[in-house]
Amino acid sequence: MLSKKYRFSEKIADAYFDADFAMLENLAKKESVILITDENVFAKQKEKFSAWKTIVLKAGERFKNQNAVNEIIDQLIEFNADRQSFIVGVGGGVVTDIAGFAASVYMRGIKFGFVPTSILGMVDASVGGKNGVDVGVYKNLVGVIRHPDFLLFDYSFLETLPNEEWINGFAEIVKHACIKDENMFDLLKEKTLKDFQNSKHDIGKLIERNVDIKYNVVANDEFETGDRKLLNFGHTIGHAIENTAKLPHGSAVSIGMVAACIISEKINGFSHEETEKVKQLLSKYHLPVAFDFDKQKTWDILLHDKKKSGSDMNFVVLDKIGKASIKKIPLTDLHQIFFNCF
């Protein structure tokens, strides 16, 4: 086990890597802890929950809404939860986003911690303090920024994570490599998904490195005025494709990253060889690099994207592999590239 402290303006979050779920007993008084998980994680990891009060949510993004929060609040009342209660979200990003939000509003805010159980949850969703729920088609429309007291990483949860969810999570890992860490990009090139799936040591080190990357970006810009926007690499076009084509998030972001590389070639001097390297790496991790999507529909959604400002769009581009920046692109230029280059 390795413990680290992540400092934010509001609090210090303790992170325990390569830890055992049973360690929860040392982090909070057992009788005050209420776990929140989803039905998949609960069914596949049943023995871990047997000793704890647990609220089990329906699984999936579809259920990441205010109803889930209401359900949690009802069950918290049944458990006689009070200001001393401690909520622990045990699940993927959907669970930790909802659990952090419910804990932040119940009795005006009680303590909470996270045990992320998906790759995406471990390297992305559980880090950075954003919690919330969707409202209809609007993702994460309602929420708060509040950090958990602790993050506990027990890699044995990954033994039951479906393969497609591993792939989904690796899209964010490749994203981190592209924007911040050329050495990690090279490491990913040397290894395969199977290597990481078969080695707790290797996946553990990779997760730790990615948590550090996300933490450093967030800590430099907790309230998203600058650097944090770099985490949107591949996500602007990715989200638009995710909406039109109903692809998994990781697949849409993968295609979005390829598109962002091509835009980087056209406006930022990023080399074509580097775009090819990014494509090869994504393919290696079973992520799509091209897709026959409805361009007009996707463009229309893009125009509604919040990153648009007047006749320009702020767009995350790569300077080189491992370094990104934000460029204001005139919509006319972006339109030209969008319809002619991919």
Ligand SMILES: NC(=O)c1ccc[n+]([C@@H]2O[C@H](COP(=O)([O-])OP(=O)(O)OC[C@H]3O[C@@H](n4cnc5c(N)ncnc54)[C@H](O)[C@@H]3O)[C@@H](O)[C@H]2O)c1
């Ligand atoms: N707060 C943030 O900063 C932030 C950042 C990125 C993403 N997110 C949010 O994260 C969510 C996506 O997270 P996700 O990809 O983890 O989705 P998810 O929570 O839906 O998990 C994916 C699937 O894997 C299952 N699962 C998770 N862990 C498992 C395990 N150990 N064994 C078996 N099954 C398991 C889940 O039940 C689910 O079916 C989105 O709602 C997104 O908005 C938040």
Ligand SMILES: [Zn+2]
């Ligand atoms: Zn993402």
